Amino acid sequence: MSTQSADAAQILEQAERWLAEGRQVALATVVATWGSAPRRVGSLMAINDQGGMAGSVSGGCIEGAVVHEAQAVMAEQEPRMLSFGVTDEMAWEVGLACGGKLQVYVEAVT
Amino acid sequence: MKRRTFDALRKAQADRIPAALVTDLGTGFQTVVTEATQQGDCALEDEFLPQVYEAIVKDRSGILEFYDGQFFVNVLNSPLRMILVGAVHIAQALAPMASLAGYDVTVVDPRRAFATDERFPAIRLNGDWPDEALEALRPDRRTAIITLSHDPKLDDPALMTALSTPAFFIGALGSRKTHAARLERMQTQGVQADRLTRISGPVGLDIGAVTPAEIAISILAEVTLALRGGPKHKAEG
Numbered sequence: 001m002s003t004q005s006a007d008a009a010q011i012l013e014q015a016e017r018w019l020a021e022g023r024q025v026a027l028a029t030v031v032a033t034w035g036s037a038p039r040r041v042g043s044l045m046a047i048n049d050q051g052g053m054a055g056s057v058s059g060g061c062i063e064g065a066v067v068h069e070a071q072a073v074m075a076e077q078e079p080r081m082l083s084f085g086v087t088d089e090m091a092w093e094v095g096l097a098c099g100g101k102l103q104v105y106v107e108a109v110t
Numbered sequence: 111m112k113r114r115t116f117d118a119l120r121k122a123q124a125d126r127i128p129a130a131l132v133t134d135l136g137t138g139f140q141t142v143v144t145e146a147t148q149q150g151d152c153a154l155e156d157e158f159l160p161q162v163y164e165a166i167v168k169d170r171s172g173i174l175e176f177y178d179g180q181f182f183v184n185v186l187n188s189p190l191r192m193i194l195v196g197a198v199h200i201a202q203a204l205a206p207m208a209s210l211a212g213y214d215v216t217v218v219d220p221r222r223a224f225a226t227d228e229r230f231p232a233i234r235l236n237g238d239w240p241d242e243a244l245e246a247l248r249p250d251r252r253t254a255i256i257t258l259s260h261d262p263k264l265d266d267p268a269l270m271t272a273l274s275t276p277a278f279f280i281g282a283l284g285s286r287k288t289h290a291a292r293l294e295r296m297q298t299q300g301v302q303a304d305r306l307t308r309i310s311g312p313v314g315l316d317i318g319a320v321t322p323a324e325i326a327i328s329i330l331a332e333v334t335l336a337l338r339g340g341p342k343h344k345a346e347g
Contacts, residue, residue, distance in 0.1 A: 016116075031135075031184075032172070044184075081135070105135075109113060110113060
């Protein structure tokens, strides 16, 4: 089994548990990458309205921003596409491994 | 994502059915596509579906363009599977190789003397008749089926059943002569000639394989080509 599929199953399972608890849930998916990206296209992250998260869309460098945007998406119930670009120089400065660009689609489960 | 779309995804995963979540990036409409079903905000066009199926088989998520639209296809796949019919010498080499290559392997053989744990350590064995076994295993678009027994009693019903599944690869071991005879038998049993072209026979890339391990390599290489490559470039002659 590819790890990605196994991961996706676990992440959606966690999302389902949150929904069962009455939490609001958003899903973030990597839809495109350029250059070096630590997570493949299709990688999923689930976020709840308390800031809880499962899975990841990067090596850790943009999760904070995605969780923040996810709160707005849950409030507005409108999906949005996020673009992140990290130059090699910036990546070096903030100590992150990813020097690429990626797009992340964030949507609420309604 | 609507809750019912989410639930359809979860169900496909629970049932180990290969599925893709297709999101129209223009409208936000979403559809869950499996071999048999489409569930979601709108049905995808028939001309677009083959591209989605190909993405599922190749486990390749990404953005696909269709007419003016951009669609994100997220493939949520079940594991690759390989079903080998005939617990023979070549199966003993092919089963562990295919496991290493990432396939969930099942060896089907009702003959107890062949299908033993000693001969197939750590490989799942199924002692049912091949047609029944195949029906129960429900091959999907991520499954390869290969008959190795050389025994028409086992191979023929297995191949007939395999043809009614969406398996991405169907192969049959045997010389050109025995393969021609096999195709003739199946035609007299009512299988249409054009459907028989799905069967790769004799299975295996022509790499001059001699030993069982080499033949297993040639078979696994052909399955890999079918999975990852374009059209089959099998050497003729």
